[in-house]
Amino acid sequence: MLKIAYSDIFRYAVPEKHRFPMQKYTMIPERLLAEGTISMVNFFAPARLSEEEILTTHTMDYWYKLKTQTLPRKEARPIGFEMTEALVDRGRHIAHATYECALYAQQYGVAMNVAGGTHHAFADHGEGFCVFNDVCIASNLLLNRGQAQKILVVDLDVHQGNGNASIMTNEPRVFVFSMHGAKNYPFRKELSDLDIELANDTGDAEYLQILEDTLPRLISDVAPDMIFYQSAVDVLATDKLGKLGLTIEGCKARDEYVLRQAKAANIPVAIVMGGGYSEDIEDVVEAHCNTFRLAQQIFFDEITE
Numbered sequence: 001m002l003k004i005a006y007s008d009i010f011r012y013a014v015p016e017k018h019r020f021p022m023q024k025y026t027m028i029p030e031r032l033l034a035e036g037t038i039s040m041v042n043f044f045a046p047a048r049l050s051e052e053e054i055l056t057t058h059t060m061d062y063w064y065k066l067k068t069q070t071l072p073r074k075e076a077r078p079i080g081f082e083m084t085e086a087l088v089d090r091g092r093h094i095a096h097a098t099y100e101c102a103l104y105a106q107q108y109g110v111a112m113n114v115a116g117g118t119h120h121a122f123a124d125h126g127e128g129f130c131v132f133n134d135v136c137i138a139s140n141l142l143l144n145r146g147q148a149q150k151i152l153v154v155d156l157d158v159h160q161g162n163g164n165a166s167i168m169t170n171e172p173r174v175f176v177f178s179m180h181g182a183k184n185y186p187f188r189k190e191l192s193d194l195d196i197e198l199a200n201d202t203g204d205a206e207y208l209q210i211l212e213d214t215l216p217r218l219i220s221d222v223a224p225d226m227i228f229y230q231s232a233v234d235v236l237a238t239d240k241l242g243k244l245g246l247t248i249e250g251c252k253a254r255d256e257y258v259l260r261q262a263k264a265a266n267i268p269v270a271i272v273m274g275g276g277y278s279e280d281i282e283d284v285v286e287a288h289c290n291t292f293r294l295a296q297q298i299f300f301d302e303i304t305e
Helices: 024-035 060-067 073-079 085-108 134-144 162-167 204-222 248-264 281-304
Strands: 003-005 110-113 151-155 174-181 194-198 226-230 269-272
Touching (some): 003 085, 024 281, 085 134, 085 269, 110 248, 110 281, 134 151, 134 162, 134 174, 162 174, 226 248
Parallel strands (some): 003 110, 110 269, 151 226, 174 194, 226 269
């Protein structure tokens, strides 16, 4: 069964016309349910990170400021959301959801978080709509608990996962691959294990060719026993913050390629959503829904055909 992490806490109150499309967190499940791709039994409500789990990845100083709501305004501003206890609680649930998805992926081959992909959070600060770094926390929990030995992060968000790169810089058991826009946020990039920078307006054919030339080699060389896939849809040409040129069909082909590579190699894949900021929310929701449809098709429907 395709297990999907969802909670109402994912949708945080933001001002009207805020750049972050919070409504996608309810629109994605609603669409998938309405069309019959999934049913309510697919969903699970994630638990909340404990303090001990947070401190596997984030500094005590940063966590204390979040916990006590004493983060200075200049440190809260780069996060991009109003700093509240509810925001911190939201982040704790999102990050634990990604860890739980990894465990479900080990059981079923794939699992998905309707949220997640908070790859701009560093050990000691947050930025870019990210408070806690869910993939890094999940990776550290898996490694610390002997539930994985080697992890590959496939980050195809249009923005470099600078937090991932920084946090995992001295962790050889986690290989961070980021393919992103060269001339885009973050403008000061960190050093991942593999960074591929793309020119503005890179389209479907070139993007997919680079991915096809890269991913099989990484899977072979890294030999992971877990993949975290950031399937962001801010690579679309319609994205306000993206600068690349992918169509919805190209984005879908990207997802299909990643998922089929993981399945062919028999490597569990936990999928997080990452960004998506197209003017028309329909573009964001449809592109995200394609990822869920493909996971259901590739890992479950094709088995029974």
